[in-house]
Amino acid sequence: MFNLNSCLGRLHGDRSRMTRTGSMTLPKTYIGVDVAKDWIDVFTASNQRFTRVPNRRDRLTKWAQGLTGDVMLIFEATGRYDRVLIACLEDNDVSYARVNPLRARQFARAAGLLAKTDRLDARILCTMGEALRPERATPIQLHRQRLHDLQARRDDIVNMITAEQNRLSVADDAFITKDIKASIRSLTKRREALQKQINAHIGAHEDLNEQNQRLQSVPGIGPQTACHLMASMPELGQVNRRQIASLVGLAPHASESGLYKGKRAIHGGRPRVRRAMYMAALVAIRWDPHWKAIYGQMRDDGKAAKTAIIAVARRLLVRINAMMKTGTSYQT
Structure with a gap:
């Protein structure tokens, strides 16, 4: 039967021995972090301790500044909830890795852990880091993050336009038809406004503008x-x-498996x-x-x-x- 405590202990012990002997370079401390809207739950491998920190910039900054030694934080990619955490970690040059939530859940199931709590998730992420040793995440540039947000919003508007057009194709009531057409016109204007913002944002940043021109030199690659x-x-x-x-x-x-291909x-x-x-x-x-x-x-x-x-x-x-x-x- 898989035992999380013994597994984590063995991994931590093996890591410590390899660090002392110098046979392999590994982060001294792995930290699992479960990110929620209002707080983060933290589990540290070296001292086997749980900590809860409010998901606010001032508290996260103070917590990140208190991290000492060579550490690696492991947390799931949770959309917007981890943005403040990422900003604080990058400001203090703390290594972190964002993992696919599906991979983390599969890792937990492979360990025989079907329950799901914030503290357990933090511990599983810590163990996952010890076992898989993911690479440090690429730092997020703020102007690229804004481009991502603008493009994502434009995609949402496009999806809404498509949904309204599908409704229009089956509408037979005059008032409903008129209302759907008005909605499509409004959404189209918002899509065009977002596209102007995207174009202006790309034009305002030399690296984005240069990369945009280079990408569009490729056959099949258009602006979107x-x-x-x-x-x-x-x-x-x-x-x-x-x-x-x-x-x-x-x-x-x-x-593939055996003779099966x-x-x-x-x-x-x-x-x-x-x-x-x-x-x-x-x-x-x-x-x-x-x-x-x-x-x-x-x-x-x-x-x-x-x-x-x-x-x-x-x-x-x-x-x-x-x-x-x-x-x-x-x-x-």
């Missing part, structure tokens, strides 16, 4: 896809081709970026001779249409990653 990449992929140019494909969710994963499939990643790259691949296949030929060769080799499109999307992403790394524009 470029914006998604800039806002949601700070790792572009910082990781290798396999890592970037996996981050977006375009890397094929094997499904299943089809490889993609899963996980960042869905908005993945959808944007899929549409970019469709455009590139249709209009660019180079990518059209690659797609045609895949189809001739027996690949299904969707599989070939995903493969083109992955190759486009890998090319973009290389461009960002070398600081060059697209070349066939």
Whole structure:
């Protein structure tokens, strides 16, 4: 039977011994953090203690300043609730890793822990950090965070417009039809206002403007896809081709066991970026001779249409990653 206390103890002991012998460089202390709207629950591996800190800038800043030694914080990516925490950690140069909540829950289930409480989640995240040793997260730039927020809001408005258009197609009452059309006009104006804000924000920052022009030199990459990449992929140019494909969710994963050889499939990643790259691949296949030929060769080799499109999307992403790394524009 899995025992969390003994596992954590063994991991902490092994880490301490490796640190003393110098055979491996590891953070001295892992800290699991469960983030909620009003507070964070903290579990520290070195002293096996729980702490609750209000999720306010002043209290989090004071707490972060009190962290000593080489520490690594592990917490789930929880949308807006962790933003103040991240800002305080970056201001005080404290290492942290944001993990996928699904991975953290799967780790807990693998440990035989089905219960879910804030304190237990913090402890599980600490153990997960000790076991998996995730890499330090890429620092978030404030102007890219604002671009992400603006683009996300624009996407919300677009989804609302689509929903209203779907309702309009089945509406048969004159008043309801008129009301839906008025709603669509209002939402369209808000979408256009957000797009102006996005364009102005990109133009006001030299790095975003330069990256935007470079991205749009790639076949199939238009303003919206470029914006998604800039806002949601700070790792572009910082990781290798396999890592970037996996981050977006375009890397094929094997499904094999014994003599069984299943089809490889993609899963996980960042869905908005993945959808944007899929549409970019469709455009590139249709209009660019180079990518059209690659797609045609895949189809001739027996690949299904969707599989070939995903493969083109992955190759486009890998090319973009290389461009960002070398600081060059697209070349066939």
